[in-house]
Amino acid sequence: MAALLDKDPEQGRALADSLDPRPVSFTDPSEFLAHEGLDIVVECASQVVVRELGVAILNSGRSLLLMSSGALLDQELFDALKAASVQFGGQIIVPSGAVGGIDALRAVQADLESVTIVSTKRPEALRGAPGFAEYEDREIVEPVTLFEGSAADAVKLFPANVNVAATVSLAGIGPHRTIVRVVADPAAPGNVHDIRATGGFGEFRFRLVNRPHPKNPRTSHLAVLAAIESLRALVNPGLRVGT
Numbered sequence: 001m002a003a004l005l006d007k008d009p010e011q012g013r014a015l016a017d018s019l020d021p022r023p024v025s026f027t028d029p030s031e032f033l034a035h036e037g038l039d040i041v042v043e044c045a046s047q048v049v050v051r052e053l054g055v056a057i058l059n060s061g062r063s064l065l066l067m068s069s070g071a072l073l074d075q076e077l078f079d080a081l082k083a084a085s086v087q088f089g090g091q092i093i094v095p096s097g098a099v100g101g102i103d104a105l106r107a108v109q110a111d112l113e114s115v116t117i118v119s120t121k122r123p124e125a126l127r128g129a130p131g132f133a134e135y136e137d138r139e140i141v142e143p144v145t146l147f148e149g150s151a152a153d154a155v156k157l158f159p160a161n162v163n164v165a166a167t168v169s170l171a172g173i174g175p176h177r178t179i180v181r182v183v184a185d186p187a188a189p190g191n192v193h194d195i196r197a198t199g200g201f202g203e204f205r206f207r208l209v210n211r212p213h214p215k216n217p218r219t220s221h222l223a224v225l226a227a228i229e230s231l232r233a234l235v236n237p238g239l240r241v242g243t
């Protein structure tokens with residue numbers, strides 16, 4: 001039977017109550033890990049949780065689908081997760097999340113020369129991030145570039161905001177060569193991601209204008225749907241296009 005883990009008992013209970021059939025709800029990671037019948041764990045909590053529980057989940061032979069892909073840019077953690085996956089046979093699955101074009105990036109990976117991603121969000125969507133600290137008490141009335149640099153640095157300054165950049169970098173030319181710009185814009189029409197890739201294959205651009213999830217304004221609706229689609233692809237035999 002399905003189970004969920006949330007360190008906040010209220011959050012866990014509310015989520016469990018909203019699901020049918022109702023999963024068992026845990027607040028203690030070791031009780032959750034001891035629960036039988038779980039083939040795959042979907043992480044949708046934080047990079048910290050991937051660090052704390054990722055290896056233990058894979059060591060228990062389960063697969064791990066993770067949304068907090070920024071955690072994978074920590075090379076030591078990446079190596080430990082990969083080793084556990086190889087040793088115990090569980091997969092590590094990173095959904096395309098709040099972006100698209102991941103399949104195309106992977107396809108041309110060996111032929112890429114540059115990848116840039118510009119993420120534009122409303123200031124309130126960036127609150128609490130270390131990279132937003134100097135703007136917490138200031139009103140932003142026009143677009144402000146908060147950061148421009150590597151994906152590796154971006155995920156440290158915006159750990160809950162630019163997992164998309166991590167995913168793009170993992171599919172493409174890696175966290176040090178992927179250039180990320182984070183823009184706060186009070187007039188942004190949603191969470192906007194502009195991805196541009198160039199190389200011997202030619203060039204492509206993707207622009208996503210994401211609406212927030214109706215139940216969680218911090219998360220793009222597309223990210224949730226992408227996670228569901230990844231699960232669907234895992235369990236459904238038959239025709240698969242683009243993955």
Ligand SMILES: NC(=O)c1ccc[n+]([C@@H]2O[C@H](COP(=O)([O-])OP(=O)(O)OC[C@H]3O[C@@H](n4cnc5c(N)ncnc54)[C@H](O)[C@@H]3O)[C@@H](O)[C@H]2O)c1
Binds near residue numbers: 068
């Ligand atoms: N890859 C993508 O495109 C993408 C898109 C959206 C969100 N995300 C990432 O997914 C993660 C979840 O996002 P969200 O908006 O749903 O977050 P959220 O803050 O709304 O929900 C996180 C939940 O995890 C729980 N939690 C936090 N730490 C925990 C711990 N140590 N143990 C157990 N439970 C814990 C919290 O209590 C909360 O209920 C974030 O890291 C976010 O950056 C990735």
